[in-house]
Amino acid sequence: MMPHELLKVVALVSVGAHPVTGRPRRAEQDARAVELGLCLAGKHLHLLHAGDAESEALRGYLGMGLAEMTVLQQPLHADILPALGSYLGATDAQLVLTGSQAEIGEGSGMLPYLLAEQLDWPLVVGLAEVESVKGGVAQVLQALPRGQRRRLQVRLPFVASVDSAAPKARQSAFGPAQRGQLQSQKVAVVEDMLLSEASMQTARPRPKRLKVIKAKTGAERMRAATAKASAGGKVLTDITPEQGAEAIFALLKEEKVLR
Amino acid sequence: MLDTLLPILIFCALAVMVLGAWRRLSLWRQGRPSPVPLIRGLAAMPRRYLVDLHHVVERDRYMSKTHVATAGGFVLAALLMIIVHGFGLHNRILGFALLGATVLMFVGALFVAKRRRNPPARLSTGAWNRLPKSLLMFSASFFVVTLPVAGVIPADMGGWVVALILLIGVAWGVSEMFLGMTWGGPMKHAFAGALHLAWHRRAERFGGGRSTGLKALDLDQPNAVMGVEKPTDFTWNQLLGFDACVQCGKCEAVCPAFAAGQPLNPKKLIQDMVIGLAGGDDASFAGSPYPGVPLGEHGGGPHQPIVSQEGKGLVGADTLWSCTTCRACVEECPMMIEHVDAIVDMRRHLTLEQGSTPNKGADVLDNLIATDNPGGFDPGGRLNWAADLNLPLMSEKKQADVLFWVGDGAFDMRNQRTLRAFVSVLKAAGVDFAVLGLEERDSGDVARRLGDEATFQGLAKRNIASLSKYHFNTIVTCDPHSLHVLKNEYGELGGNYDVRHHSTYLGELIANQRLNLGQHKGGSVTYHDPCYLGRYNGEYDAPRNVLKAIGIEVKEMERSGFRSRCCGGGGGAPITDIPGKQRIPDMRMDDIKETGAELVAVGCPQCTAMFEGVVEPRPYVKDIAELVADVLIEAPVPQRSATRSDAMEVH
Incomplete structure (x- = not known):
């Protein structure tokens, strides 16, 4: 799609961390959101960050060819959601793009959901492409597993998160990155209640169900690799809540989730 | 009649030539400033021309002799002609001298014409094919008009028809030789070339010196455009240097990319x-055009971008x-x-301003920024x-005779064999050495050649900071690219070291009899000169x-030593x-x-x-x-301890 100069697009960006060295950088998914935004709105794309305007890593986004970025000044452990929500609510933004999950901090991936809820806008998860925008309605492609795409019609304004299905971010150039302006704005700071009482611990890798390969021929392996993850199980209809709860309880026992 | 017309013709031509020179100078002055000693450069120019430049031309004996005769004859003839015919000083001895000069030039021009009969593909045709004719015309006409001055024939011989023919000949010769010199004919090379030698941006190259390190870019001026976007972003003496080109195509004949059919000439x-x-x-x-790129589609101007994102521009980025x-x-x-300087200057703009490093370029640069190595490997594995x-x-020893710079080959399984072999030799010779270990980073070579001066300088400054913590006499490395950067390019950023390639150091160990070596038992061997060891160092x-x-x-291969193919x-x-x-390594493998x-012996990862x-x-x-390492005999060398204490005294 050609750059749509009338569409007001905002990309939310965060400071990322390199997976090997942990050095600050532009976050991979956020950069993809910026790339999508640049394809949609060109130089009119509005970059927004809530955090520290002194972070040099933010310049990585400016290096993609943007002259400035708005930074809502927030301390490290603040809840940035109210600040973002009230800022976006007051602008005429029509499309807010975010990554799916931050690379540092909580990284819960909840921000797009909570933000959409606060703004009372629709949310598209896994946006892959915006095909057209006509009469206040956008036709977009949503990425599903195994390369599938779902075509959606969404009314503006809406929030969309991108993941690795969105186009890869362009190279960040040093010159524009140095010249770009980080426009800092003072906004109200809300303390993150959860963070103030909870403690952080390093994530452990999630347990994975071992995949036992039963296939004997190449064709079978191919089928197993390309087949949809079969859900199995059964569909229970017309039962009482108690019966349903018992069925779930029995399944959890069977799967050894409960002992 | 000729006596009246000749001075008018000569002085008019000289006046127009001076006008052209002024225009050419103002074209060059559009470039960025570059401080060079103007007067001292001009004073050094004759020597640079007669010694340094001649040394390069001398590799082609035919052409060097031809050029000495033609150019020498012309310069002499031009000076005498101004005195004799311009100022009308009809002295007989001067006349004979002028005759001699024109004969010399004529003979030279005949050889130029002979070379042009079946020219090799590297030579440009067009106006350059006209040049021998103009040279012959100039020398022949001035020979004839000078005959009366020398008293060989009477002044009024031939009548006005002959005089007219001579005048046309003189006019042709004078326009090519004088007007063409500053208004853009083939003779432009004489004018621009002389000034280029005088105001060369790498004056160290003259007098047998070597200057191969790229010049640092000032990154502290964010409002200036980085690198070269438009022709006027080159320094003025780079622009002058381009004008000096004689289109001999010696570069084209040796360019590996041109030979491989990549779009570069x-x-x-x-x-x-x-x-x-x-x-x-x-x-x-x-x-010859860029392979695969037809002529006539590209163009530009002094203030237009060289590489255009839309449209054709002056050159394509692929070039x-x-x-x-x-x-x-x-x-x-x-x-x-200096072709390479110009190419890297333009690459700097593409990378630092446009962010358009092609293919894996952006990934490699991101890796260098995030992990200090181009492969994106965990820097903690650098010593695995x-x-x-x-x-x-080094962090434990604090000082050593030799700092062994490992390089990014540390992450490459093939190169690890080389590194391990070299370490076994160092140990056998009892060398007092140490490595930086995890404190070492990529030298910045690739980043700099890809135009990312910012990443290069970042890596270089951190490496210099690490190196400054320790005491050592010499850096030894198995990688000529690290060698070049540490030796020739860190200096401008504050790091000056004695750096040696491992082959140089092995040579010293052998010469000092610190190694007990057997004889190679394998088949025949050739040696490939790495560019960054040979031509660069x-x-x-x-x-x-x-x-x-x-x-x-x-x-030896036919192309070895300074003519080694990349x-x-x-x-x-x-x-x-x-x-x-085709691929460049395939062509070299054919060599x-x-x-x-x-077996081919190499010295570069x-x-x-x-x-x-x-x-x-x-x-x-x-x-x-x-x-x-294959022929190393791991028995103690008798005088090893003695040599070792000798070496220690150097501290």
Whole structure:
């Protein structure tokens, strides 16, 4: 799609961390959101960050060819959601793009959901492409597993998160990155209640169900690799809540989730 | 009649020439400032021309003799002609001298004409084919008009028809030789070339010196455009240098990218810069085009972008990214033009301003920023190759005689064999050495050649900070690219070191009898000179001496020494990977096969990787360190302890 100069697009960006060295950088998914935004709105794309305007890593986004970025000044452990929500609510933004999950901090991936809820806008998860925008309605492609795409019609304004299905971010150039302006704005700071009482611990890798390969021929392996993850199980209809709860309880026992 | 017309003709031509010179100077002055000593440069120019430039031209005896006769004859004839015919000083002795000069020039011009009868493909045709005729015309007409001055024939012989014919001849000759010199004919090379030699940006190259390190970019001026976007972003003496080109095509003949069919021809690139300087398009270029790029589609002007994102621009980006920075063109250029500097200057703009490093370029640069190595490996694994070697670390020893710079080959399993071989030799010789270990980072070579000066300077400054913590006498490395950067490019950023290639150091160990070596028992061996060791650092002898010491008689390739052909691995070329008709390493492997050698000795991790990427059957590829380690006799050398204490006294 050609750059749509009338569409007001905002990309939310965060400071990322390199997976090997942990050095600050532009976050991979956020950069993809910026790339999508640049394809949609060109130089009119509005970059927004809530955090520290002194972070040099933010310049990585400016290096993609943007002259400035708005930074809502927030301390490290603040809840940035109210600040973002009230800022976006007051602008005429029509499309807010975010990554799916931050690379540092909580990284819960909840921000797009909570933000959409606060703004009372629709949310598209896994946006892959915006095909057209006509009469206040956008036709977009949503990425599903195994390369599938779902075509959606969404009314503006809406929030969309991108993941690795969105186009890869362009190279960040040093010159524009140095010249770009980080426009800092003072906004109200809300303390993150959860963070103030909870403690952080390093994530452990999630347990994975071992995949036992039963296939004997190449064709079978191919089928197993390309087949949809079969859900199995059964569909229970017309039962009482108690019966349903018992069925779930029995399944959890069977799967050894409960002992 | 001639006595009246000749002075008018000569002085008019000289006046127009001066006008042209002024215009040409103002074209060059559009470039960025570059401080060079103007007067001292002019004073040094004759020597630079007669010694340094002649030294390069002398490689082609035919052409050097031809040029001495033609140019020498012309300069002499021009000066005498102004005195004799311009000022009318009809002295008989001067007349004979002028006759002699024109004869000399005529003979030279005959040889120029002979070369032009069946010219090699590298030579430009067009206006350059006209030049021998003009030279002959100039010398012949002035010979005849000077005959009466010398008193050989009476002044009034021939009548007005002959006088008219002579006048036309003189006019033709004078316009080519004088007007063409400053208004853009083939003779422009004499005017621009002389000033280019005087105000060369690498004056160190004259008098047998070497200057190969790229010049640093000032990154602290964020409002200035970084690198070269438009022709006027070059420094004024770079623009002047482009104008000095004689289109001899020696660069084209040696360029590995051109031979591989990639869209680069160094001669055309320089001519495109000349077009950009004055404005126009390349339709009238009379030489080989960039392979696969037709003439007439590209054009530009002094204030237009050289590489255009939309449309055609002056040159395509692929042309700039095809260069392997092997410096073969610079080495061959009789006018001492700096092609590689210009290419990297333009690449800097593409990377630092446009963010358009092609193919894997952006990934490699991101890796260098995030992990200090181009492969994106965990920097904590930098010393894994030596897990069992118990290498002494600088952070523990604080000082050592030799700092062994490992380089990014530490992450490459093939190069780890070379590194381990070299360590075994160092240990056998009892060298007091240590490595930086995890404090070492990529030298910044690839980042700089890809135009990312910011990443280069970042890496360089951190490496210099690490190195400054320790005391050592020498840095030794197995990687000529690290060697070049540490030795020639860190200086400008505050790091000055004595850096040696491992072949140089092995040569010293052998010469000091600190190694007990057997003889090589394998088949015949040839040696490939790495660009960054040879042309960049002038080390041609040490690797050959080491090979000789282990009983290898090198079967030399036709293109070896300073004419060595690039392996295709330099300048980030494997990363930007511009397609051509064939691969550069395949061509070099053909050179190697031609010698009939069963093994090729190398001294560079890039060359090793490129050659081992050539499909078998082909000669084996072994680093010099591996060849030495193979014949190492691990018995104590009798005088080792004595030599060691000798070495310690150097501290």
